[in-house]
Amino acid sequence: MKTELSVDEYNAVLVRFYDNVIKPYKECDTELIISKPSEDIFDSTSVISDKALKKLQAFCSSANKSTGSSHPLDQERWFAFICQTVDDGKTFDYSVLAKFLQDENYLGKKSDEFNGVMGDFAWDEDQAYELGNEYENSCVILRYYKKIRGI
Structure with a gap:
């Protein structure tokens, strides 16, 4: 059983969540200001x-x-x-x-x-x-x- 994600796995989950949940919600003319995920480089x-x-x-x-x-x-x-x-x-x-x-x-x-x-x-x-x-x-x-x- 895996107990933690690598940085790459975490970032992949974040991008997938953004693409599948946040982005469609944002396109419904919501008043919320939602930023897309930033680059991997700080x-x-x-x-x-x-x-x-x-x-x-x-x-x-x-x-x-x-x-x-x-x-x-x-x-x-x-x-x-x-x-x-x-x-x-x-x-x-x-x-x-x-x-x-x-x-x-x-x-x-x-x-x-x-x-x-x-x-x-x-x-x-x-x-x-x-x-x-x-x-x-x-x-x-x-x-x-x-x-x-x-x-």
């Missing part, structure tokens, strides 16, 4: 601005991936990214950010021969989720601060 600029993405890329390419954002220079780049997303009013959900930080297709795959902790490659799951949680908490604080200060 577009980060659909969530955050291009300026914020550049700041995230700068952080990811320079940061020590074993310590997250704890080094002062890494922390500065990380905070610049967080502040940019809050200023833009376009923020990641923590789990979406964590998954994005682990995306080897976008950020690169660490080669087996490379023993370093800095460079253009994806984050491991633990660090990615830690950064995602840190990001979400920081955004909440910044939004609150801006709200009470009228910024």
Whole structure:
């Protein structure tokens, strides 16, 4: 008995559901706004601005991936990214950010021969989720601060 679907199987079910249920319903002149399924490739600029993405890329390419954002220079780049997303009013959900930080297709795959902790490659799951949680908490604080200060 199969207990879970692969990404391809899940996407196939989603597309079939859209084609067989949603699309015919949409053609009945319903008032609902229904979007079609998106592409398989995640577009980060659909969530955050291009300026914020550049700041995230700068952080990811320079940061020590074993310590997250704890080094002062890494922390500065990380905070610049967080502040940019809050200023833009376009923020990641923590789990979406964590998954994005682990995306080897976008950020690169660490080669087996490379023993370093800095460079253009994806984050491991633990660090990615830690950064995602840190990001979400920081955004909440910044939004609150801006709200009470009228910024």
